[in-house]
Amino acid sequence: MEIGRWQHLEGPKETLDFGRRLGKGLEAGDVVALEGDLGAGKTTLTKGLMEGLGYEGEVTSPTFSLVQEYGRGRLEVFHFDFYRVEEMGELFELGWDDYLERGGVLIVEWPNLFPELLPEGTRWFQLRHVEGGREVVEIKKPERAD
Ligand SMILES: Nc1ncnc2c1ncn2[C@@H]1O[C@H](COP(=O)(O)OP(=O)(O)OP(=O)(O)O)[C@@H](O)[C@H]1O
Numbered sequence: 001m002e003i004g005r006w007q008h009l010e011g012p013k014e015t016l017d018f019g020r021r022l023g024k025g026l027e028a029g030d031v032v033a034l035e036g037d038l039g040a041g042k043t044t045l046t047k048g049l050m051e052g053l054g055y056e057g058e059v060t061s062p063t064f065s066l067v068q069e070y071g072r073g074r075l076e077v078f079h080f081d082f083y084r085v086e087e088m089g090e091l092f093e094l095g096w097d098d099y100l101e102r103g104g105v106l107i108v109e110w111p112n113l114f115p116e117l118l119p120e121g122t123r124w125f126q127l128r129h130v131e132g133g134r135e136v137v138e139i140k141k142p143e144r145a146d
């Protein structure tokens with residue numbers, strides 16, 4: 001279920017701005033899920049979000065490491081990418097449950113691959129390609145994979 005409307009993002013700068021506004025309002029323990037096809041803008045939005053949290057270092061997609069930890073912003077952030085995770089057990093081995101309890105912010109790209117891992121209250125966003133850019137909407141966390 002959508003919360004609000006699809007919002008047009010004219011170019012990467014608008015994706016960054018959207019993320020920056022979101023990041024400014026985040027609090028310890030928040031979980032942000034970013035769903036969207038390859039190239040939909042998930043990492044770009046994360047970069048903006050990190051700026052909004054006051055982080056000044058580099059932000060790259062943790063596709064191979066599965067998680068990146070950013071420690072120097074207003075809050076600690078753990079940035080996950082489920083794209084290359086083949087089974088949930090890999091995430092448990094990595095300490096998924098501990099990450100949820102560390103009082104930082106969790107950001108997850110490709111959350112729809114293992115939606116049952118995302119807690120109640122997750123801020124869930126969908127991004128999609130449209131002519132002339134991207135669109136983003138916040139939705140209610142899906143009950144299970146579609
Ligand atoms: N609103 C936008 N309009 C046009 N291009 C955009 C927009 N937002 C981001 N991009 C561009 O889309 C490309 C892919 O962005 P990004 O890496 O953030 O996608 P992603 O969803 O993280 O992809 P992946 O699934 O591979 O992790 C980048 O070149 C980025 O600059």
Ligand SMILES: [Mg+2]
Binds near residue numbers: 042043044109
């Ligand atoms: Mg990415």
